[in-house]
Amino acid sequence: MSSSSTAGRLNLRVVQPPPDAAAASWAISRRLLKVSLWCTFTLGASFGAANLLTIHLALGPVPPAHNWVHASFQVVGFVLMFLVGVAYQVIPRSCGVPLAARGAARATLPLLLTGLLLRMYGQFGPLLPGTPAALLAGGASILAGIVAFAGVLLATWRTAPASKPRIGLAGVAAGTFWWLAAGVLLVVEGLRAVALRDADLGARYNEAFYAAALVGGAMSWIQGMFRRIGGATFGLRPSDAPLLTLALALWQIGTAAAVLGACLPPGPGGQRLFDTGLIVLAAAVAVFVRGARILSTAAEEAPAFHLAPAAVRRTVRLAFVAALLFAALAALYGASELTGRVPSRLIWDGARHALALGCITPLILGLGSFIVPRLAGTPLRRRRWRSTGLVLIGVGLAGRECELLASWLAWPPALWISGTSGLLAATGVVLAGGAILGVLRARPEPDGRQNAGDGQRQRGEGRHAGQKTSAEASGPALPAEPQV
Numbered sequence: 001m002s003s004s005s006t007a008g009r010l011n012l013r014v015v016q017p018p019p020d021a022a023a024a025s026w027a028i029s030r031r032l033l034k035v036s037l038w039c040t041f042t043l044g045a046s047f048g049a050a051n052l053l054t055i056h057l058a059l060g061p062v063p064p065a066h067n068w069v070h071a072s073f074q075v076v077g078f079v080l081m082f083l084v085g086v087a088y089q090v091i092p093r094s095c096g097v098p099l100a101a102r103g104a105a106r107a108t109l110p111l112l113l114t115g116l117l118l119r120m121y122g123q124f125g126p127l128l129p130g131t132p133a134a135l136l137a138g139g140a141s142i143l144a145g146i147v148a149f150a151g152v153l154l155a156t157w158r159t160a161p162a163s164k165p166r167i168g169l170a171g172v173a174a175g176t177f178w179w180l181a182a183g184v185l186l187v188v189e190g191l192r193a194v195a196l197r198d199a200d201l202g203a204r205y206n207e208a209f210y211a212a213a214l215v216g217g218a219m220s221w222i223q224g225m226f227r228r229i230g231g232a233t234f235g236l237r238p239s240d241a242p243l244l245t246l247a248l249a250l251w252q253i254g255t256a257a258a259v260l261g262a263c264l265p266p267g268p269g270g271q272r273l274f275d276t277g278l279i280v281l282a283a284a285v286a287v288f289v290r291g292a293r294i295l296s297t298a299a300e301e302a303p304a305f306h307l308a309p310a311a312v313r314r315t316v317r318l319a320f321v322a323a324l325l326f327a328a329l330a331a332l333y334g335a336s337e338l339t340g341r342v343p344s345r346l347i348w349d350g351a352r353h354a355l356a357l358g359c360i361t362p363l364i365l366g367l368g369s370f371i372v373p374r375l376a377g378t379p380l381r382r383r384r385w386r387s388t389g390l391v392l393i394g395v396g397l398a399g400r401e402c403e404l405l406a407s408w409l410a411w412p413p414a415l416w417i418s419g420t421s422g423l424l425a426a427t428g429v430v431l432a433g434g435a436i437l438g439v440l441r442a443r444p445e446p447d448g449r450q451n452a453g454d455g456q457r458q459r460g461e462g463r464h465a466g467q468k469t470s471a472e473a474s475g476p477a478l479p480a481e482p483q484v
């Protein structure tokens with residue numbers, strides 16, 4: 001794939017949506033992105049850091065529900081809402097049509113947020129009244145939000161002309177399917193909680209939900225978007241398309257095995273299926289990294305509009321190094337269980353966070369810092385926040401993985417490092433997320449200009465001196481038709 005063809009693909013504007021339609025859909029995305037960031041700033045990353053400090057430094061007991069709430073805010077709040085916010089911009093632009101089914105698109109955020117808050121209440125378990133019903137209502141509301149999301153994408157896709165772009169479609173479709181499956185699992189959790197009159201018993205399906213959402217939903221979307229955006233955006237050599245297709249196919253098989261295995265009643269059958277799924281997923285990561293040429297020497301690229309800034313390119317590479325760490329730890333965990341050993345849960349925690357914190361989070365915040373300013377037509381001004389934040393997340397992950405040393409070397413002091421690592425990671429999330437929030441806060445002025453001012457826009461990232469965005473070239477700024 002030549003960089004010129006990638007540049008062509010990156011200019012996702014095929015026809016110009018009417019400015020009012022583009023502005024309306026941007027308002028929907030903007031709210032989703034803002035709420036997503038606040039979810040991770042509060043009960044997502046920050047609460048996780050407090051829990052980690054408490055658990056690893058043995059400062060006191062942490063009820064399992066604290067971890068469940070943290071996970072709900074990260075998975076549904078941060079990851080899903082961010083993905084929906086970006087998808088509502090990227091998919092219509094790549095199809096060259098305005099966002100369809102805007103009523104459903106507007107309803108997505110209230111449905112997801114209400115569901116998340118009800119789920120959080122439900123996760124208090126026996127401490128509060130009515131928690132089983134709240135868990136069920138929360139799951140149903142989140143599922144409704146995901147159905148709305150899938151419906152909007154489908155309706156938008158249907159309105160596109162016959163020459164729709166199909167690159168990356170399989171990953172996007174598979175990812176959306178897995179988010180739907182994750183939503184169904186939340187409803188199943190709620191039904192179980194209501195039937196057994198104990199919200200805590202609903203947690204039985206948590207592991208299956210995390211696998212469907214993070215491994216199936218987020219990672220399939222990431223693979224689809226990688227194919228769509230193209231490695232040249234990240235200064236990579238042309239990718240090997242058949243290997244990427246194989247990786248996606250393996251990824252689906254591994255996810256299906258892991259989700260099904262986690263759903264089956266506790267016992268050797270389900271465990272073996274789950275472990276086999278982990279090993280297939282590990283192979284899929286290795287095939288993807290090879291096919292995407294992520295670790296090969298960077299292609300020589302002159303600064304260009306389509307090329308992500310160096311900090312983002314570095315982040316993308318390191319994110320997939322973290323995915324390889326996930327692969328190694330997941331394979332180790334799966335193989336140990338399959339051969340009759342009892343691996344430490346710390347290995348699974350290390351694998352989970354290598355993927356969630358080391359890969360998915362930097363990809364969201366790094367790519368977000370590149371894409372969101374272009375969608376908003378406002379430059380990223382807090383670039384130092386972004387860069388420092390991404391470094392802190394990386395350092396935080398390295399610290400978190402020290403929990404493995406505590407397990408392997410039976411060296412408890414390593415838990416002092418892993419215990420405090422959450423504070424670094426959460427600070428990194430707040431800084432990198434805060435950089436994006438700064439872009440989202442800049443309101444368009446009535447004449448279509450951003451209040452950031454022209455002078456500041458010239459200094460911002462996402463544009464090089466002398467380059468014009470398509471929006472500028474064709475008149476009013478943003479959000480009519482910025483390039484992605």
Ligand code: HEM
Binds near residue numbers: 048075
């Ligand atoms: C700021 C960085 C983070 C910190 C400090 C953190 C902390 C924690 C802690 C302390 C646990 C409980 C581990 C245990 O049971 O021993 C946990 C579990 C979990 N975390 Fe995180 N986490 C972070 C980022 C993330 C991200 C980005 C995601 C997803 C996108 C995530 C998803 C999960 C999930 C799914 C669980 C399992 C919850 C359960 O036990 O049911 N975490 N995390």
